[in-house]
Amino acid sequence: MKSGSARSKKLCGKMRTFLPAVAEQLFGDIQKNYEETTQIPDDLLIALKFVFGTCALQALDLVDQRSVTCLSSPSGRKAFQVTGGSGRLYTCFLSCHYCPCPAFTYTVLRRNQGLLCKHILAVYLCQAMAVTQQESVSDQQMSAVLSGTEGP
Amino acid sequence: MTDILTLVFRTLSSQTGQNKDPSAGPPSPAPRSSTLLVGEHRLSRSVLLLAAVTAASELGVRVAFFAQTQIQSLPECLQRCSRITFSYPRTLEELLQQVAGLHESPCPPSLIIIDRLDGFLRGAVAGSHVGFHSGDESRAAHLAALLCDTAAFLTEVLEKRGSSSAPCRAIASFLSDADSGQESRDASATDPVLAVLDRYFQARCTLDQDRSYEAAAAAAQEAWHVYLSGTKIPDDCEDGPALAQEWKLFIFPEGLMEFKLV
Numbered sequence A: 001m002k003s004g005s006a007r008s009k010k011l012c013g014k015m016r017t018f019l020p021a022v023a024e025q026l027f028g029d030i031q032k033n034y035e036e037t038t039q040i041p042d043d044l045l046i047a048l049k050f051v052f053g054t055c056a057l058q059a060l061d062l063v064d065q066r067s068v069t070c071l072s073s074p075s076g077r078k079a080f081q082v083t084g085g086s087g088r089l090y091t092c093f094l095s096c097h098y099c100p101c102p103a104f105t106y107t108v109l110r111r112n113q114g115l116l117c118k119h120i121l122a123v124y125l126c127q128a129m130a131v132t133q134q135e136s137v138s139d140q141q142m143s144a145v146l147s148g149t150e151g152p
Numbered sequence B: 001m002t003d004i005l006t007l008v009f010r011t012l013s014s015q016t017g018q019n020k021d022p023s024a025g026p027p028s029p030a031p032r033s034s035t036l037l038v039g040e041h042r043l044s045r046s047v048l049l050l051a052a053v054t055a056a057s058e059l060g061v062r063v064a065f066f067a068q069t070q071i072q073s074l075p076e077c078l079q080r081c082s083r084i085t086f087s088y089p090r091t092l093e094e095l096l097q098q099v100a101g102l103h104e105s106p107c108p109p110s111l112i113i114i115d116r117l118d119g120f121l122r123g124a125v126a127g128s129h130v131g132f133h134s135g136d137e138s139r140a141a142h143l144a145a146l147l148c149d150t151a152a153f154l155t156e157v158l159e160k161r162g163s164s165s166a167p168c169r170a171i172a173s174f175l176s177d178a179d180s181g182q183e184s185r186d187a188s189a190t191d192p193v194l195a196v197l198d199r200y201f202q203a204r205c206t207l208d209q210d211r212s213y214e215a216a217a218a219a220a221q222e223a224w225h226v227y228l229s230g231t232k233i234p235d236d237c238e239d240g241p242a243l244a245q246e247w248k249l250f251i252f253p254e255g256l257m258e259f260k261l262v
């Protein structure tokens, strides 16, 4: 568990370059509080809702369901998979923000109104709380997952 | 990748007089790992091929070159160059699969080149019956994000091996719909796909034809403005200056190209 959390810290750090400082600070605070108390205090929850709007509650639901899995293959390549409410799998990348869900396309890409969707937010939260599931796949399965051609 | 493009322009620039050293000239801009080359196909492909040759010969690194159609009249030296691998995926799906599979390669490339992103993205739409607003942006974002994530991963792999071929860069060419109709200057304002690509690529290199007198004055067939620009800097050098360089490209009768720093 220890090494798992050290690893997730590093992964999270890479994606953070795409975040504004306020969101970065928030995830850092959540990580610190959760490590010490295994809880997210109310003021941080309020801040989360303030920064990410309705996304925040939906993402916290996904975290409660342990919906985020970090896939790794022998080559060392990693990717996140988030199981949506309907059971659909969404593959999110490690180093930049992308999610195949409609909300990401409409809100983030098209209208430029949000930073991320509930799935990517769930990835950040799970990483901060060290509750990401781990799963190993073959290199070929990883390629298929990354290209969106099939599930693992 | 901007470092390789800068090297290309410099190597081919007209150094009037004795100075032929490509390392001379203004200091290299902070390297951005991914560059989008925006402009007319014929010229952007030449620049991509030059980038491939420069990376393979000057830097001695491996190059993965993806294009939708076989490149006609590929110089023989290029075909025989073992450091450059040409692949010809026919569809966006095939391209995604091949780029996604690069992590399986025992000798990963240090430069990933994709010729004509627009061709792959447009082809994908033609198959569907939904209007232009279908999944264009999402497909473009998926491809761009995969490319950037792959370059980031391969950079780590190359660094771990302690090889001098790190980092891995990516460069892709794109011609906007708005641009192919000539007139409009800044296509990203009108082309939603270009706006999405700009989100993921750290730098942009724009090729703009110069129809003024200068081309004629230089006895060149064509003259082009080449703008290198980028605002995002890699994580570790946040204080670096925003990238902005301008070159002028002259194309002479026998296809000879010459770059000049403006």
Ligand SMILES: [Zn+2]
Pocket (backbone or CB within 6 Å): A090, A099, A100, A101, A103, A104, A117, A118, A119, A120
């Ligand atoms: Zn999503």
